Each structure stands twice: as structure tokens, then as C-alpha cells.
Amino acid sequence: MEHIGNEGNLTGSLNIPGRSSQERPILDPYISQGLLECVYGYMADIMLQVSRHSFTEIGCIAKANEDDEFDDTWVVKHRPLTFNLNELVKLGGVTPEQLPRGSFKTASSYYQALAEMHMIHLASQRNDGIESPEDCRQKYIARCLFRKITREYLLCRNDDGPFKLFCDDLRPGNVLAGVNHQMTGVIDWEFTYAAPVAFAHSPPFWLLLELPEFWDGGLDDWTQKYEKVLPTFLKVIQEREQTAIDRGVLKETDRLSEHMLESWESGNFWVSYAARKSWAFDMVYWAKIDRRFFGDGNLEDRVKLLTPEEMEEMEEMEGLVRMKMQAKEKGN
Numbered sequence: 001m002e003h004i005g006n007e008g009n010l011t012g013s014l015n016i017p018g019r020s021s022q023e024r025p026i027l028d029p030y031i032s033q034g035l036l037e038c039v040y041g042y043m044a045d046i047m048l049q050v051s052r053h054s055f056t057e058i059g060c061i062a063k064a065n066e067d068d069e070f071d072d073t074w075v076v077k078h079r080p081l082t083f084n085l086n087e088l089v090k091l092g093g094v095t096p097e098q099l100p101r102g103s104f105k106t107a108s109s110y111y112q113a114l115a116e117m118h119m120i121h122l123a124s125q126r127n128d129g130i131e132s133p134e135d136c137r138q139k140y141i142a143r144c145l146f147r148k149i150t151r152e153y154l155l156c157r158n159d160d161g162p163f164k165l166f167c168d169d170l171r172p173g174n175v176l177a178g179v180n181h182q183m184t185g186v187i188d189w190e191f192t193y194a195a196p197v198a199f200a201h202s203p204p205f206w207l208l209l210e211l212p213e214f215w216d217g218g219l220d221d222w223t224q225k226y227e228k229v230l231p232t233f234l235k236v237i238q239e240r241e242q243t244a245i246d247r248g249v250l251k252e253t254d255r256l257s258e259h260m261l262e263s264w265e266s267g268n269f270w271v272s273y274a275a276r277k278s279w280a281f282d283m284v285y286w287a288k289i290d291r292r293f294f295g296d297g298n299l300e301d302r303v304k305l306l307t308p309e310e311m312e313e314m315e316e317m318e319g320l321v322r323m324k325m326q327a328k329e330k331g332n
Contacts, residue, residue: 004185010172013039013181014209025173025209027229035181036229036234042175043204044237048244050170052254054162055194059103061165076103080110080193083168083276088117092278093124107156107163107196114275115147121278123320130328133321135240141302142285144310146274149293155271156198165194166186168276171206199276201259202269207233212273213280215322219287236260267292 009280013035015025030142055061057076064073079100088094098120104110122129122139130136149155168191176185205211205227208222238257263269270288274281294305303314 004176004187005176006176006184010039010042010175010177010183011209012175014172024214026247027208027210033232036232037039038181038327039172040207040233040236041240043172044240045244046170046175046186047200047204048237048240048250048254048256050167050254051164051190051200052250053165055165056161056163057089057103057105058107058163058194058196060193065104071239076194079103080195081191082193082276083191084118084276086191088121088124088278092121093126095124098124098203102187107159107161107198108150108154111150111155111275112147115143116148117149117318118278118281119143130324133325136303136321136324137317138284140298140320141195142290142304143292143300144300144313145290146281146285148310149271149289150275150304155268155275156196162197163194164197164200165192166199171204172209196272196283198263198268198272202263203230203233203254203260205273211280213277213283219283230264238297330332 011025014027014031019025027330042144053074055074055076059076059080061076062077062116063150064075079102085099089096089099094117100113104113122143130139167189169188170186174186174188175183176187178184198321208215209227210222211228212219212222217225237260239249241255242256245252245255263272267288270284274284274289277284292300294302296307303311306314320328
């Protein structure tokens with residue numbers, strides 16, 4: 001790998017000064033507006049360059065003719081390799097054989113596959129995956145309901161594509177910086193694939209650096225602080241979009257800013273986030289998704305929403321509860 005000169009990465013430019021490398025980074029609440037816009041601008045440029053590439057299927061890309069070094073045509077050839085799938089195998093007890101086998105021709109089929117992976121994760125996660133029989137039942141029901149949403153609701157425009165190039169791991173920590181916070185390069189592209197348009201149209205999850213599921217103040221506090229910096233990012237990316245359009249390197253249809261605002265205001269941001277993040281799923285589903293689709297009600301009301309087929313699967317849930325509690329008691 002070619003060496004790229006740097007003095008660190010852009011997380012260091014945004015992080016609270018003096019914060020230990022052993023602590024999770026958090027956006028400096030006293031950061032200057034100029035520096036914030038500068039760093040957000042670098043990230044916006046990268047996102048725009050990536051997302052303007054479109055494909056007809058969802059999955060990992062490769063050269064159309066890998067034997068021809070002069071052929072620069074890229075197409076989807078393999079299943080998506082996402083950051084989350086990697087973590088499921090690495091930490092979640094999921095085997096490679098349980099992962100999706102191929103590419104996807106529609107966004108809805110991909111969302112359904114992600115919903116199934118959440119179900120597989122619940123069954124595969126070791127004893128620290130649940131706290132009690134009630135917790136396990138609630139998690140199982142949440143996954144049934146999310147699967148119901150993916151089957152019955154169109155979660156994404158352009159269900160048949162085109163699909164946008166997207167990197168699960170694109171964040172300030174993977175953007176190298178030199179003196180005066182100047183960007184020098186971007187690393188860790190392995191989790192880049194053609195994804196549903198809704199993923200590229202979601203505002204970035206890293207604006208506060210820390211993820212919502214790890215925020216000490218809880219999800220509501222994360223949301224409030226996120227909404228304070230989101231206008232800055234949208235302003236910056238609008239400026240970068242216009243500059244790129246004026247230069248002829250971006251088309252009007254490649255704009256992201258308006259879609260990102262709509263994604264946040266509609267709640268689609270949280271649907272895409274829950275679909276992509278297995279360990280954040282339960283918190284996000286109950287706080288941001290459930291009432292949007294099903295209205296007020298308790299857990300018993302939610303069970304009544306399941307189809308007869310899904311009601312039969314409830315018996316599997318009881319077997320899952322017993323299995324998980326036995327494993328928890330044995331420490332497996």
C-alpha cells in the first residue's frame with residue numbers, strides 16, 4: 001500500500017482537545033465554525049464523488065472484464081460486503097454460510113435480507129445478547145415487525161435502481177490529514193458497495209463523531225445535539241454541490257443535500273440506520289421506527305399486528321427464549 005503522508009486524521013481535528021485515545025471521540029462542543037465547516041467540507045466532497053456513481057444492482061463491484069487491464073467498466077458482481085456483515089461474523093456468532101449469497105436487483109429485497117440478518121443475529125449472538133426472557137421476546141417481536149415493514153412498505157425510492165456507490169466506513173477517522181487540518185488521503189474502502197439510494201441520501205451518522213447507540217446522554221440527547229450541527233453540514237454540502245455543478249463534474253440529479261434533509265425530517269434516516277446496524281437495532285427501532293409505522297400501543301398490540309404465518313413463528317420465539325436463557329446461565 002502506498003504511503004500517504006499525514007499528521008493524523010480528521011477525527012483529531014473535530015475531537016475534544018486532550019481527549020485520550022482510549023476514549024471514544026466526541027465532537028468538540030467549542031469547535032470554531034470555520035474549522036467545523038472546513039472538515040465537513042472535505043467529507044462532503046468525498047461523499048459527492050462516491051455517490052455520483054450508479055449501478056443496476058446492489059452488491060460489491062468489480063471490473064466487467066478483469067482480464068483486460070485497459071477496461072475501466074465497473075459492474076456489480078458479488079454480494080454486498082458491509083461493515084455490519086463483517087462484525088456479525090467477527091463478533092455476532094454468525095457463520096459466513098448464513099450471509100446473503102449474491103447481489104440484489106431491488107432495494108426492497110435487500111432490506112428484507114437485512115431484516116432476516118437481524119433475526120439470525122438474535123439467534124446467533126452469545127449469552128450477552130439478552131438480559132431476560134422478556135428482553136428476548138421484545139427483541140424477537142421487534143425483528144418480526146421490522147421484517148413486516150420491509151415486506152409491506154416501500155422503504156426506498158427507485159426500488160429497481162439505479163443504486164448508489166456507498167461506503168459503510170466512510171468517516172473522519174479514515175480521512176488522513178496533514179498540517180492545518182489539510183486532507184491528504186482516504187483509507188479503508190473495503191466496505192464500499194452499490195447500495196439502496198436511501199443509504200446515500202441519509203445524512204452522515206458521524207457528525208458528532210460518536211454513534212447514537214454509544215452516546216452517554218442517550219438517544220434523545222444525541223438527536224438534539226445532532227440537529228444543532230446538521231444545518232452546518234447541509235449548508236457546506238450545498239456549497240460543494242454547486243461548485244461541482246458549476247465545474248461540470250456533478251449533475252443536478254447528483255445533489256445529496258435536499259435528500260438528506262428529507263431523510264432526517266421524515267425519519268427515513270433511522271430506518272436505514274436500523275437496517276444497517278445490528279447492535280443499534282433494538283434501541284433505534286423502539287425509539288424511532290415503531291410508532292411511525294404502527295401508531296401507539298404496547299407489546300401485546302404489536303403481536304396482534306403479525307400475520308397468521310408470523311403468529312405461528314411466535315412458537316419459535318418461545319424456543320429461542322429457552323435456548324438463550326439456558327446459554328446465558330451456562331455462560332456460553
